[in-house]
Amino acid sequence: MTRDHYYNKAKQEGYRSRAAYKLKQLDQLENVIDRGDTVVDLGAAPGGWLEVAAEEVGPEGNVIGVDFQRIDDFADHDTVETLRGDMTEDKTRKRVVDAADGSVDAVISDMAPNMSGEYSLDQARSLHLARQAFETALELLDSGGDFVVKVFEGPDVDDFRADVEEEFQYVRATSPKASRDESSEVYFIGKGRLTAPVRPGDELEVEIESVGDEGDGIASVDGYRLFVSGAEEGDTVAVRVEDVKPNFGFAQRLDRD
Known part of the structure; x- marks a missing residue:
C-alpha cells in the first residue's frame, strides 16, 4: 500500500x-x-x-x-x-x-x-x-x-x-x-x-403588527418575523413567502403580484 x-x-x-x-x-x-x-x-x-x-x-x-x-x-x-x-x-x-x-x-x-x-x-x-x-x-x-x-x-x-x-x-x-x-x-x-414555521412558496394570511426601519410591514408567524413590502400596521394581507432566513423571512403580497 x-x-x-x-x-x-x-x-x-x-x-x-x-x-x-x-x-x-x-x-x-x-x-x-x-x-x-x-x-x-x-x-x-x-x-x-x-x-x-x-x-x-x-x-x-x-x-x-x-x-x-x-x-x-x-x-x-x-x-x-x-x-x-x-x-x-x-x-x-x-x-x-x-x-x-x-x-x-x-x-x-x-x-x-x-x-x-x-x-x-x-x-x-x-x-x-x-x-x-x-x-x-x-x-x-x-x-x-x-x-x-x-x-x-x-x-x-x-x-x-x-x-x-x-x-x-x-x-x-x-x-x-x-x-x-x-x-x-x-x-x-x-x-x-432553518427552524422557521414557514418555507419559500407558502401562501398564508398575516396581520401586520408593526413597520420596520426600511418601511416594510412586520408580521409574526408563531413568533417568527416575516417582512412584507408595501403593507401598513393593522393590515391583514394574503402573502407568499419568498425567502427564509434562520430568524426572519420575506414575503410578497399576493394582491401585488
Missing part, C-alpha cells in the same frame, strides 16, 4: 488520521466551526475530526464524538467528550442529545459503512448512515447551525440533497482535495439550519 501525501502529513503533524485534512478543507470552504461552538461529531473514531474541531472551537468550546468503536482519550484536548454507541440505534442518539445539553452549533459526520466490496450495497448503507446523521442534526441543531455529512455517489443521493436543502439556507456539495482520487465520496455542507 502506498502512503499518500495526506497520510504522511497526518503522521508528521500528529493527527490521528488523514481525514483531519478533509474537515480542515471543508471548514475553510464554508466556515462550519467557530470559536466557542458546541460540535457533535458522528462516526468520530479514530478522532482526526475531533482534533480539528477541538482546535477550531478553542478552550471555550465543546466537542462531542460518538462511534461504536472505542475512541482513545485526548491528552491535549480537554474540551472533547466521547461516547461509544451505534448511531443507528435510538438509545445512542438519545445519549448524544443528553450530552449536548441543549445548544449545538454544528453536526459533522464522516460515517461510512463497513465495506462489503459490493458498491451498490455499500452505497445504500452509506446513504442510510447519512440520513441517520441528518435526522440527528435536525434534532440537535440550533437555528442557523451547520451540518456536514459524507455520502457515496449513487442512487437517491439527489433526493437526499433535496431533503437537506429543505432544512438549511443552502447546501453545497464538494469533494475535498484530501479525499482519495479513486473515492466516490461527496460531502454535503448545509449552512444555516
Whole structure:
C-alpha cells in the first residue's frame, strides 16, 4: 500500500488520521466551526475530526464524538467528550442529545459503512448512515447551525440533497482535495439550519403588527418575523413567502403580484 501525501502529513503533524485534512478543507470552504461552538461529531473514531474541531472551537468550546468503536482519550484536548454507541440505534442518539445539553452549533459526520466490496450495497448503507446523521442534526441543531455529512455517489443521493436543502439556507456539495482520487465520496455542507414555521412558496394570511426601519410591514408567524413590502400596521394581507432566513423571512403580497 502506498502512503499518500495526506497520510504522511497526518503522521508528521500528529493527527490521528488523514481525514483531519478533509474537515480542515471543508471548514475553510464554508466556515462550519467557530470559536466557542458546541460540535457533535458522528462516526468520530479514530478522532482526526475531533482534533480539528477541538482546535477550531478553542478552550471555550465543546466537542462531542460518538462511534461504536472505542475512541482513545485526548491528552491535549480537554474540551472533547466521547461516547461509544451505534448511531443507528435510538438509545445512542438519545445519549448524544443528553450530552449536548441543549445548544449545538454544528453536526459533522464522516460515517461510512463497513465495506462489503459490493458498491451498490455499500452505497445504500452509506446513504442510510447519512440520513441517520441528518435526522440527528435536525434534532440537535440550533437555528442557523451547520451540518456536514459524507455520502457515496449513487442512487437517491439527489433526493437526499433535496431533503437537506429543505432544512438549511443552502447546501453545497464538494469533494475535498484530501479525499482519495479513486473515492466516490461527496460531502454535503448545509449552512444555516432553518427552524422557521414557514418555507419559500407558502401562501398564508398575516396581520401586520408593526413597520420596520426600511418601511416594510412586520408580521409574526408563531413568533417568527416575516417582512412584507408595501403593507401598513393593522393590515391583514394574503402573502407568499419568498425567502427564509434562520430568524426572519420575506414575503410578497399576493394582491401585488
